[in-house]
Amino acid sequence: xxxxxxxxxxxxxxxxxxxxxxxxxxxxxxxxxxxxxxxxxxxxxxxxxxxxxxxxxxxxxxxxxxxxxxxxx
Numbered sequence: 001x002x003x004x005x006x007x008x009x010x011x012x013x014x015x016x017x018x019x020x021x022x023x024x025x026x027x028x029x030x031x032x033x034x035x036x037x038x039x040x041x042x043x044x045x046x047x048x049x050x051x052x053x054x055x056x057x058x059x060x061x062x063x064x065x066x067x068x069x070x071x072x073x
Contacts, residue, residue, distance in 0.1 A: 008037045 001009075011034050018027040 004041055008034065008041070022029060027061060 011030055015027065015030045015034065018030055
């Protein structure tokens with residue numbers, strides 16, 4: 001686990017404590033912190049896998065390929 005993930009685990013535990021204690025101010029602050037940590041964890045630099053390769057926006061269909069072959073001949 002990264003330190004960011006450990007921090008998130010601690011924040012989640014604190015959220016449960018704040019809910020059970022009825023502390024709405026602390027709960028709001030902790031939920032904001034949780035949201036910020038989740039956004040940071042979702043950032044591309046946190047990804048362990050390479051992002052998927054984007055397919056070309058235009059892939060010629062069979063008809064276009066045949067037309068090119070006829071023109072070239």
